[in-house]
Amino acid sequence: MKKKLVLCVGDSLSLPREEVSYYDTWFYKLQTTVQEYDFASSFRRALTSYRINYENPRDYLENYCPDILILHVGIVDCAPRYLPTHSMRKKLIDRLPTWLKNRVWKLVKQNGRRIVYCDVTPERYERNIQNFVKRAVDIGVQKIFLLGICQPGHLMYDRNPEIVSQVNIYNSVLKKIAAESNNCQFLNSIIEGCDEYYLSDGYHLSKIGNQVVYESICRAINE
Numbered sequence: 001m002k003k004k005l006v007l008c009v010g011d012s013l014s015l016p017r018e019e020v021s022y023y024d025t026w027f028y029k030l031q032t033t034v035q036e037y038d039f040a041s042s043f044r045r046a047l048t049s050y051r052i053n054y055e056n057p058r059d060y061l062e063n064y065c066p067d068i069l070i071l072h073v074g075i076v077d078c079a080p081r082y083l084p085t086h087s088m089r090k091k092l093i094d095r096l097p098t099w100l101k102n103r104v105w106k107l108v109k110q111n112g113r114r115i116v117y118c119d120v121t122p123e124r125y126e127r128n129i130q131n132f133v134k135r136a137v138d139i140g141v142q143k144i145f146l147l148g149i150c151q152p153g154h155l156m157y158d159r160n161p162e163i164v165s166q167v168n169i170y171n172s173v174l175k176k177i178a179a180e181s182n183n184c185q186f187l188n189s190i191i192e193g194c195d196e197y198y199l200s201d202g203y204h205l206s207k208i209g210n211q212v213v214y215e216s217i218c219r220a221i222n223e
Helices: 026-033 088-094 098-109 122-138 154-159 163-180 207-221
Strands: 004-010 037-043 068-072 143-147 184-187
Touching (some): 026 037, 026 207, 088 098, 122 163, 143 163, 154 163, 163 184, 184 207
Parallel strands (some): 004 037, 004 068, 068 143
């Protein structure tokens, strides 16, 4: 008998890295231990709520027609930045000769990362997630898990202090959307910024962090 399909969509937090092998990722653990489902993934680096709706959107949903959806996007959307990612200023700076580019970036960084330069505003994030959830419901997805944006470790907080307030704001958006939909559930896997959950950048998941996320998803999907 055909198994139900679980589609996992997310950014680089779900991908293997030099310090974390594929076999230590939460996705690998999930698909090898939860035998009653088939699993598929659509993970991309720097994935945002905008991209899953407007840049080859079917690659993140309709082409799979899943029964269950696990969505984990938000940190790229909300992170304060030195300059807007797609701004002309940033593009011009990056085109400069290396010696000059480094000097200009040194000056830019003196102003710190700013919330106004985040990739996706909270209002747009809400519309994007609502649209993605609607698309999922329209194709018959039975259950949608909205994974909360993980609270960062101290190493990331030290470099980007306003990230914590941003994570809280964007997670409140996910909670609101989940509360408004009968087949949505907000799932906050990491609510404390414990350094052992992360690699040296303070945000990408370590082996322990992947285990924590895996266990929380496993409990939820089996309820």
